[in-house]
Amino acid sequence: MKIIDAHIHLFPPDDPNVDRLTKNAGHINSIEHLREVYDNLGMVHSVVMGNHSLDTEYHNYPTDMFHYCIGLDSSFMIGEHSALPDFADSVEKNLQRESCCGIKLYPGYNKLSLSDRLYGPIYELAAQYKKPVAVHMGLTAHPRAHLKYCHPMELDEVAADHPDTDFVMCHFGNPFLETASAVVEKNPNVSADLSGLLEGRVDLEQYLKDYAEYVTLLKAWTSTMNCWDKLMYGTDWPLVNMGEYIAFIKAVIPERHWEEVFFHNANRIYNLGL
DSSP states (O other): OOEEEEEEOOOOTTOHHHHHHHHHTTOOSSHHHHHHHHHHHTEEEEEEEOOSOOOGGGOOOOTTTEEEEEEESGGGEETTTEEOTTHHHHHHHHHTSTTEEEEEEOHHHHTOOTTSGGGHHHHHHHHHHTOOEEEEOSOOSSTTSOGGGGSHHHHHHHHHHOTTSOEEEEGGGTTOHHHHHHHHHHOTTEEEEOOSSSOBOOOHHHHHHHTHHHHHHHHHHHHHTTOGGGEEOOOOBTSBOHHHHHHHHHHHSOGGGHHIIIIIHHHHHTTOOO
16 A cells, blocks of 8 residues: 655754654654655655745755645744745745645744734635645644644634635644544535654554543544545654554554545645656
């Protein structure tokens, strides 16, 4: 079975914090290592969620392995409620590249509502170029972020108000699983990835026992909405072990839907042409 990882992050080598995270997940922070892992696991491509810069030159990834979403993290902000004056132009320059398959928003970290006027031009550009807007939803990596801006109900509002724009709910809104399921089911222009639901190494057999109630909730809310064409496999590399995460998602998703979730949906939603 071919696998597309619809949600990873890439960082420069020799970053101590990233090296530590990668080591904790049983990996090495390098493209060469990823190539080896991909070959071993049947992984054929990934979508990089961009960080740190809107400059196109910053986002030059090996195209045989990666497409990317241009990310609007703190690098596009000036203060709390202002943005770089030319940020929309910079986003459009990225969207014009074949290697750029979408846009990534970080509203909880930027402390901006998804309905804020600053995001308006982004939704228009995404619709114009027919490339989706991926949005960090759910728990955040540090406590300074504001959860109210990354609750799935925020995404419901903009999805309803921008029907010509496609959205991807990252992390299935975890832990707001009930609401996430409702938002994906209700809005035809919203899909979701299943990244970042674990962290580090896990003994999967023991994990499925210790966290059986959580796994049951994941199974319940992914199956209840019955939108198997809207769910995508993703990891949030470098946070997880690739092999263990594949096994984890296989334990959550019924086998009859693996081909869709692990490959076909991401290929279609991000228009990867694989």
